[in-house]
Amino acid sequence: MVIVNPNVNLGNLPTLSPDWPGGFWWHWLLFTVIIIAVVIVMIMVNVYIARRQVGRMQSRVGPNRTGPFGIFQPLADALKVLLKEGIEPASIDRLIYWLAPVVAVVPVLLIFAVIPFTDGGMLADLNIGILYVVAISSISTVGTFMAGWASNNKFSLISAMRVIAAIVSYEMPVVLSIASVLLLVGSLSMNDIVLAQQDIPFILLQPLGFVIFFIAGLAEISRSPFDLLEADSEIVAGFFTEYSGIKFVLFYLVEYGEAFFFSCLITTLFLGGWRGPALPEWLWFIVKAVLVWFVIVWLWATLPRVRIDQLMALAWKFLLPLALINLIITAIQVLALPEGSWWVMIPVNFAVTAVLILLWSKLFKLGWGRVEV
Amino acid sequence: MTVALSAKEVAAKLEPKFPASIIESNKDSLLVKSESLFELISFLKTTPEFDFNYLSSITAVDYLDYFELVYHLTSMEHNHSLVIKTRCYGRGNPTVPSIVSLYEGANVQEREIYDLMGISFEGHPNMKRIFLWDGFEGHPLRKDYL
C-alpha cells in the first residue's frame, strides 16, 4: 500500500522565529490574516469566473464593464452591497437574526486552517485534519437554520427545513467516502493525504468514492442541481430572503466560501493536492481548485433542480449503500493486496463502479412523489 | 369544420322534452327560459345525439331592459356547436341557475360575470368577486355603470 511519510515536512513554510515578542502568536496572527485574505480573493475570483462562465454558456457576455474584462466586478458588487441600507423586518427574532450570519461565516473561514496550499503550507497541520473539516463544516448549517427561523418568513423557514434535512442526510455519504480515502492513507492529516498521492491521485483508485463525494458535496454546499435552499423559482431566495446589506454579504461569502472549500477538499482528497510538474505548488493547488469550480458552475448552468424527496431518496437509497459497499471493498483491498499494487486496484475499482451504478439505477422509477391528502 | 347546428332543428327536437321552455329559436341561437336552462343544458350534454361535452364560453350582455347570457357549447365528438341564450330581468339581483356542476370550466366564467355584470348564479359553489376586491361597489360592465 501507499506508505505514509512519517516525516511531515514543515520546512517550506517560512516560519517566524519564536523569539519574537509574543512568540508564536505573531506567526498565527500573520498567517491567519494571509489565509483569510487568500480565501476572500479566491472567492472573488470564483464569483468572477462563475458570472463570466455562466454568461458565456447562456450566450451572453457577462460583466465586462468594471476594469479590464470586468475583473473588478465582484469588488464593485461587494462595495455596492456593503453600502446598502440594512433593512430589518419588524417581526424578527432580533438576536438570532443578527447572530445567524456570524455563526454561518466563521466556520467557513475556520476550515481553511487545515487546507494544505503547498507542502505543509497550512496554518495548522492537525493530526485529525479531515475530522476537523467534517466537524466544523457542519456548523455553518446552524447559522443557516438560525437565519431561516429568525426571519419569520415562510419561504425562509421552508428553506431552513430543507437545508437541515439535506445536510443530515448527505453528511453520511460524504464521511463514508472520505473514510475510504483514509483507509488508503492511514492518516487523518490533510498534508499526509496529499503526500500519500505521490504515485497516483486517488480519483483513479477511488472512482466510486469520488463520484459519491462529488454528488454529496454538491448537496452539502447546496449548488445546482441540489440548490434547494435558495431555489429562486420556488422559495424566492430561501433563508436570506429577509437579509440585506452587510448581513447579506456574509451569507454570500458563506455560499462561495463553502464552494471554494469544497473544491479545495476535492483537490486534496482526490486530485493530488499541490502535486504537479513545473508550476509552483500553490499554483497547482489553485489551478485544480478552479477547475473543480469550473465543473460546478458548468453543472449549475445546465441542470434543473431536484425535488426535496428526490434529494433525500438519492442520499439514502443511492449514495449511502454505494458508499458503504465502496468502504468495504476498499478495506478488503487494503488488507488483501500487497502494498503498491494499484495496477490491480484501478481496473477493479472502475469495473465495480460501473456495475454498481448500473445496478442501483434500476431501482429508481419515475412519476412518484404524490401524497394523498 | 365545426358545424353550427341550426337552432331551429335543435328546438324541434327539444320541444317534446321541454315544452314551453324555448322562447325563440332562430338560425344562430336558441333562446330559452332561465328556469329550465340547467335541465336543458344537462340534457344536451348527456344525450349522445348532441353530446355537448365542451363549454367554449359563457358571457353576458347588458341590454338595459334585460341581461342576456350567451352559452357557446361545442361537442368535440361530433364537432358541432350551438349557441344558447337566456335572459334575466331586473337590475337589482338578476339570477340564473349555475351550470358549474355540469361544466367545471363555468366556475371562473360565472364568477367573472357576477363580478363585472352583477348576475348571481344559483348553485355556484363560490359566488365571490374574482377580479375586483370584495368591497367594490357596482358592476363595471353594466351599461349604466359610470
Add this chain to the structure above:
Amino acid sequence: MAIRTEPFVLNMGPVHPSTHGVYRMRATLDGEVVVDLEPVIGYLHRGVEKLAEERTYTGVIPLTDRLDYISSMSNNLAYVMAVEKLAGIKVPERAEYLRVIMAELQRICNHLIAVGSFFNDCGAYFTPFLHMYREREKIIDLFEMVSGQRLTYNYMRVGGVSQDIPEEFLPALDRFLAQMPRCIDEYDLFLKENEILLARSKGVGILTREKAINCSITGPVLRATGVKWDLRKADPYSVYDRFEFDIPTGSAGDCYDRYRVRIAEMRQSLRIIEQALKQLPSGPVRVEVPHLVRPPVGEAYAHIESPKGELAFYLVSDNSIAPYRCHIRPTSLLNLSALRDMAIGWKIADLIIIFGSIDICLGEVDR
C-alpha cells in the same frame, strides 16, 4: 404512525419570481405538500372589455395587443376575424397568408417562452431560457421589420393587414426557417433526456382527458392529455384548410407531455410557414374599409387556436362605431381552472412546475 402536523398557509405571489406575472396562490401546505390551493387573481385587471366599448373598432386592436402580450399577433387575428365576421368583410388572399405566417411565427415565439420558462421553473438556471430567447429574438426581429414594434405589433387590421411585408422579409424568413430546426434539435439535445428533468416532470401534475374537457381547457394542455382537438383542423379558419400538418398529442397529460407537445407544435408551425411561403400569392393586402367601421346590428363569435388554446372574441354590434359588447374568451384563465386539482398532493416545487407547464399570461387572465 403519523405525526400530527399543522398545515400553514403560504402566499405565493403576487410578487414571486415564478408566477409569470402578478398571480397569487394561497397554498395551504403540510410540510412541503400542497393540501389546498386557492388562486387569487385580478391584480392586472384593466377592464379591457369595458374600455373596448368606448373605442372604435379599429382602436380596440392596440388593446388586444396587451391581452396576451406574449402572442399579440394571435390576439389581433382573433379580434379582426370577429369584426370581419360581424361586418361581412372578405379579406384578400395575400393578407390571409400573411396572417397565417404571422400567427404561426407567433406560435413558435410563444412556445419558446413557455418551454423556456418551464425549464426555468424546474430550476435550470436561465440557460435554456436564454437559449430560447435567442431564437425568439430572431422572430421578434421579423415582426419588428413588418410592423415596426417588438412586442405590441398592432399589425392586423379589419380587412387585411396594415402593410405589406418589406422586400427583405422573405429572405430573412427563409434563413430563419433554415436555422430553426437545428435550434429545436439543440433544445432536445439539451434537456429532453435529462434524467433530472424526467424525474421532475414525468407523471407530475397529471390531468385526465375528461377533467380537461370538462374544465374547458384547450391548447397544448388539452392535447397533452391525448385529445386531438385543434381549431386549425376542427374548425379551419382563415386558410388553414390548405396546409398539411399534424396535431401533436401526448398520452399521459403530465408536465413532460405538455413540454413535448409544445416542441412538436413548433416543428409543425415551421411546416405550415414553409407551405404558406410556397403558396403566397401576390395582390393587395387590405380591402378598403372605412376608418370607422359600422357593422350592422348583430353579434359574432370568432375563435382561433392561439398558442395557448382557444381564444375567442364575442362582439355585439348596435351599428355604431364602437362595439356594444366585446367579450374575450380568456384562454389562460380557463386553463388555470384545473390547477388546483393538478397540484394537490404534490410538493411545493411541483406546484411551481405544474403552474409553469400550463403556460399562462396574466395579461389575459385578468384582462
Add this chain to the structure above:
Amino acid sequence: MKFERYGIGIAKGLMVTLKTLFRHPTVSQYPEQRLHTSRRIRGNELAWDRQKCTGCATCAKTCPQGVIEIVTSTNLVENKYAVEKYQVDTGYCIQCGLCVEACPYEALFMGYAYERAKYRRSELVENKEDMMLESGKKQPSGYFYPEIAAKLPRQTLLVEKITEKEQ
C-alpha cells in the same frame, strides 16, 4: 430518481452548454454597439409636416388613447384651417401608429428615435414646434411611408448575424 440511461441525458446537456461557451455571444454591447432598428419602427415620438397638415383632426379622432390635442382656427385668406395648437402627450401614447395610418394628407409620421427617456412627465408632452419636420430634430420613420423607409439604413437582423448554425 431514475437514471434512465445512466446520466447520458445529463452529459448531452453539458455538451450543449460547453459548445455555447465557445460560441460567439449573441448579445451586443448597447451604448457602444448600436444596431439599426427596423425601417418601420414606431419610435416614441411623432413627426409632423406643417405644410401638408390641413387641421382635419382625423388623427385626434383615431387615437385610441386620446392624446392628440389639436386646436384650429379658420384661415379665410388661404381658405383652410390654421393649426394653432398641436400637442401630443407621448407619455400616454402607446405607439400604435393608427394616427399615421389615418392621416389622409400624409402629414404625420412616426419618429425613428427611440431614446427619449425624460425625468418628468411634463417633458414628454410634445408641442407643434417640437414635432415639426422643418425643425430638423425629427427623423420620420418609414412606418406607412415606403419611400422614407427606402432611405433608412437596413435593419440589423439576428438571423444574419449568427451564421454558425447553418450548414
